[in-house]
Amino acid sequence: MAKSSKAFVCQACGAVTSKWSGKCPSCGEWNAVIEEAPAASSPALVAIKGGKGRLASFETLAAATRDAPRLKTGIAELDRVLGGGLVPGSAVLVGGDPGIGKSTLLLQAAAELAQGGARVVYLSGEEAPPQVRMRATRLGITEAPVALGTETNVANIIATLGSAAAPALVVIDSVQTLWSEGLEAAPGTISQLRGCAAALISYAKASGATLVLVGHVTKDGQIAGPKVIEHMVDTVLYFESLSGHQFRILRAVKNRFGPTDEIGVFEMRYEGLTEVENPSALFLNDSDRGTPGTAVLAGMEGSRPILVEIQALVAPSSLGTPRRAVVGWDPNRLSMLLAVLEARCGVRLGSHDVYLNVAGGLRLAEPAADLATAAALLSSFAGRPAPGDAVYFGEVSLTGAVRAVGHTDQRLKEAAKLGFLRAILPGASLGSDREAEGIALNPLSQLDELVAWFALPEA
Structure with a gap:
């Protein structure tokens, strides 16, 4: 009689090994490998069991189709x-x-x-x-x-x-x-x-x-x-x-x-x-608006426009290596933006602690948050509030250019609906007349144009 073998399977990644180990060699997880009984036969033998099988039918890409029916949940x-x-x-x-x-x-x-x-x-x-x-x-x-x-x-x-x-x-x-x-x-x-x-x-x-x-x-x-x-x-x-x-x-x-x-x-x-x-009203706080270190991003989550408040605090550091603390955004993206501000715009933040927070517990992933984040950082560094009636969106490149982002119309409509009067956006996004949206447009092509709005302290 053939000896029944055992397999050791990692419960974190599903990797199979022939012997037990405290650390999974595939994913590195500790105490995740346990012994399990293998299948009675291999998948290949199971697949061909029972004879030659039957012929499969094929269709063309042009065959008529209909949308799958939907069952509304009521939510x-x-x-x-x-x-x-x-x-x-x-x-x-x-x-x-x-x-x-x-x-x-x-x-x-x-x-x-x-x-x-x-x-x-x-x-x-x-x-x-x-x-x-x-x-x-x-x-x-x-x-x-x-x-x-x-x-x-x-x-x-x-x-x-x-x-x-x-x-x-x-x-x-x-x-x-x-x-x-x-x-x-x-x-x-x-x-x-x-x-x-x-x-x-x-x-x-x-x-x-x-x-x-x-x-x-x-x-x-x-x-x-x-x-x-x-x-x-x-x-x-x-x-x-x-x-x-x-x-x-x-x-x-x-x-x-x-x-x-x-x-x-x-x-x-x-x-x-x-x-x-109305999630936009959820992530905005009127009491914070108009204070140094805050800016409102006109962002997108899927197909939904959402306005969210970006908060920044820039303070002199007493440490050899200043702190960089981020909640709700990519820390690597913040490091890149700080480098662009210093190398392309002459804003010296290397000796300052930087704290960044996305209000309301939302996590942002889109690059359009670059311009709003830069506005919040500059506002806190200069000690001057950003315009409280303005929204920001745009991607910042390593050259300091402000690049266009998608869904401009949806962002502007959401901002106008919530009573904002101005939008600071990439100049490349102005492909049509959007003044009818009820919101004034301030296009930027370079990040140093935004820096010029703030009277920054002497280096």
Whole structure:
């Protein structure tokens, strides 16, 4: 009889080794390698088992297609992030820190769909039914006809779902609690995650039910388990929040049926998550405007324009190496911008501590924040407030030039809607007459033009 071998699998990256080690040789994670039983046969043998197979059919690129139908959840911000609603037969993975509101949001969406006549199944592997009902009571949705269960065996789940008409929505909270008798591994391990997720996604594709999986995150903010789970699903959503803020940002990082980098903004209250219809007003503070070190960015998050306040503090340093502290922006981008200000504009900040903050807990990634950040830095360094009725957007190059960015019209409309009177923007963005927007335009071609607006102290 052949000797059964064992495989050692890293629970962080999914790498397989022939022997145990305290540190994964692939990703470097400590204490993540555990012993798992290998599959009964190799994937290649399984693929060709059963004969020659049947001929596959092909279509042309010109074949007629129709848009996938959407299932509205009743929560506008969630529908926006999904690209217009849930797609039947799709699989959605939702990740986020513990307690951030994943279960609350999905329970609210399940209740909205159930009250609209759709059949909804909510399976919780982490909470008992009384605990889920307590949350439903607080949210005021106890009358919604949601089918609630606590089963974690995948075979039992699929058998139960297949015994009746396919539901419109199946919520699994969470995928780390699922297990299968055919896999010799503990729940939450790589083998169980991959096998259970594949079985449920196969059911969803065959039945037309929309599957939503809740995933835990690691200390680095990534969904626990290998990236193969994110590759298997159609949509990946992340719930984000900074400690101490009651606001939550739902961000799409993968979406086969809609745009990526779309965001939805929610506010956590006792009665649940409520939608924030005007996020720009959320991230602005009238009391801070008009003080040195603040500037308003007209930014874009996905297809949505958002106005956000950039705060900077420049202070003389008593240290040999001045501090550079950044919250909500790329520290490398700040270092580049400081170098451009010194090399191209003659602004000496090398002996000063620099602190930068994006108000409201938002994390910015677009290069259009360069001009607003430069305005906040110069305002703090000079001790003079930037114009309180102005917004800024534009990318700064290493040569000191102010480069054009996209979505100029949407940025200007959002600024005019919130009462701003001026926009400082790249001159290359002025491709048409936008004075009808009700906002005056101040184009810049070089960063030193912005420096000239501030009476800087002598070096």
